[in-house]
Amino acid sequence: MNGLVHVVDDDASFRTAIGRRLKLAGYEVETYSSAQQLLDVLPGVEKPGCILLDVQIPGLSGPELQGRLIELGSILPIIFVTGHADTPTTVRAIKAGAEDFLTKPVSSEQLIEAIERAMTHYESARHQRNELDSLRRLVASLTPRERQVFNLIVRGKINKQIAYELGTTERTVKAHRHQVMEKMQVHSLAELVSNAERLGMLEPNRDSST
Numbered sequence: 001m002n003g004l005v006h007v008v009d010d011d012a013s014f015r016t017a018i019g020r021r022l023k024l025a026g027y028e029v030e031t032y033s034s035a036q037q038l039l040d041v042l043p044g045v046e047k048p049g050c051i052l053l054d055v056q057i058p059g060l061s062g063p064e065l066q067g068r069l070i071e072l073g074s075i076l077p078i079i080f081v082t083g084h085a086d087t088p089t090t091v092r093a094i095k096a097g098a099e100d101f102l103t104k105p106v107s108s109e110q111l112i113e114a115i116e117r118a119m120t121h122y123e124s125a126r127h128q129r130n131e132l133d134s135l136r137r138l139v140a141s142l143t144p145r146e147r148q149v150f151n152l153i154v155r156g157k158i159n160k161q162i163a164y165e166l167g168t169t170e171r172t173v174k175a176h177r178h179q180v181m182e183k184m185q186v187h188s189l190a191e192l193v194s195n196a197e198r199l200g201m202l203e204p205n206r207d208s209s210t
Helices: 012-024 035-040 062-071 087-095 108-140 144-153 159-166 170-183 189-198
Strands: 004-008 028-032 049-054 078-082 100-103
Touching: 004 012, 004 035, 012 028, 012 108, 028 035, 035 062, 049 062, 049 108, 062 078, 062 087, 078 087, 078 108, 087 100, 100 108, 108 189, 144 159, 144 170, 144 189, 159 170
Parallel strands: 004 028, 004 049, 049 078, 078 100
Antiparallel strands: none
16 A cells, blocks of 8 residues: 655655655655644645654654644654654653654664554544544534434433423424434434444433533
């Protein structure tokens, strides 16, 4: 699986050498001498990609750039490459979602393996994001009353309870329920609940904390 690798490192010779190795392996490569340079042209998600990032770079550090990208909602996997690995930095980066943490000098085999894993994870993350975007569009198509019914259905309320809570009839609730199922493109209550969970509409242990 080829794709675009963004190399962020202040060492020009490293950028050149890595760029050459990756292009020989069939990847497209963009290089940046600072974290800010990457942020200025924040990569999109049109094609599979990942970021090869040095830890210690002037200005915004590698971990700081990682944090900024997370805030911006980037799904590009990050592979840290450093000449000065220390355990606390490694642990923090991995906990924050870094794909890998490699120490210079990096063998071509080790580098390509890490990039291949990152590309695979990127495709998975992009697929999940696309699915969530589709679900959000479906929810947005609900009328305000259908949205109310949806919220109550996925919290386990039966038609009679929903009718009482909304001050309407069971027959009306059944009609809204049918519309909700149609618009959300599901065939069962389990699917509807699953979609609500994926969208973060259901708080875990909500009742036990009140």
